[in-house]
Amino acid sequence: xxxxxxxxxxxxxxxxxxxxxxxxxxxxxxxxxxxxxxxxxxxxxxxxxxxxxxxxxxxxxxxxxxxxxxxxxxxxxxxxxxxxxxxxxxxxxxxxxxxxxxxxxxxxxxxxxxxxxxxxxxxxxxxxxxxxxxxxxxxxxxxxxxxxxxxxxxxxxxxxxxxxxxxxxxxxxxxxxxxxxxxxxxxxxxxxxx
Numbered sequence: 001x002x003x004x005x006x007x008x009x010x011x012x013x014x015x016x017x018x019x020x021x022x023x024x025x026x027x028x029x030x031x032x033x034x035x036x037x038x039x040x041x042x043x044x045x046x047x048x049x050x051x052x053x054x055x056x057x058x059x060x061x062x063x064x065x066x067x068x069x070x071x072x073x074x075x076x077x078x079x080x081x082x083x084x085x086x087x088x089x090x091x092x093x094x095x096x097x098x099x100x101x102x103x104x105x106x107x108x109x110x111x112x113x114x115x116x117x118x119x120x121x122x123x124x125x126x127x128x129x130x131x132x133x134x135x136x137x138x139x140x141x142x143x144x145x146x147x148x149x150x151x152x153x154x155x156x157x158x159x160x161x162x163x164x165x166x167x168x169x170x171x172x173x174x175x176x177x178x179x180x181x182x183x184x185x186x187x188x189x190x191x192x193x194x
Contacts, residue, residue: 046147047163052080052155053145057135060112062121068109068135068142070161077106077187078157079180081131081171082143084115085123087151093170094127100176101130105188110134113143113151156180158187 047053052070059067072078081097083090101108110131112120117136124131137143146155149168156165165183167175 048166050163051161052157052163053142055111055135055142055145057111057137057142060117060120060124060134060136062117063124063129063134065129065131066133068111068133072107072109072133073157073161075159077159077184078109079106079184080109080111080146080155080157082111082113082146082148082151082153082155084113084151085119086115087113089170090152091123091127093152093172094130096171096173096176097130098128099173100171100180101132106184107132111142111146112136113148114138114140154180156183156187 052073055068055070057068059065066072068080079100097108108130110133112134114137120134120136135142140148146153147166152170154167154171155163158164164187165180167180171180
């Protein structure tokens with residue numbers, strides 16, 4: 001075989017092997033993520049430990065509850081739930097929110113995300129309104145300030161107005177018991193950090 005023929009075959013082998021090498025590297029990265037033990041459903045938030053964004057949203061008309069004002073967070077532990085009537089997981093978590101609302105030690109507020117007011121009123125009329133305050137965010141601008149990825153999401157805000165916790169996805173009885181309530185209990189006890 002000539003030297004020229006051998007030099008032509010080497011690049012062809014590399015071209016054939018390159019996709020296999022890239023696939024093997026990607027598979028290795030995914031395997032490391034799986035074996036790391038990290039919870040893939042946890043989305044980090046740069047807002048944890050930071051003051052809650054200044055928020056002043058109009059009330060959802062027809063419900064008799066005030067709008068959402070971050071100034072109202074001062075001096076009280078607040079759980080803020082981001083929801084929408086068009087969100088199927090929001091419907092799924094709603095009984096959990098109703099149960100949380102029965103605990104009068106903290107405020108439960110809602111941020112209605114990119115929703116039609118009539119649809120939101122119908123949603124809460126059908127399922128019940130667990131919120132003591134609801135702010136409407138028709139364009140999603142306030143949600144951006146809160147770092148919302150999608151609905152539902154839930155935040156715990158301490159008495160000093162600091163964000164202590166963020167839960168992405170629908171709350172379940174298990175997530176409330178294992179994650180949310182321990183943070184709330186600590187915030188109620190010390191008022192500042194979770």
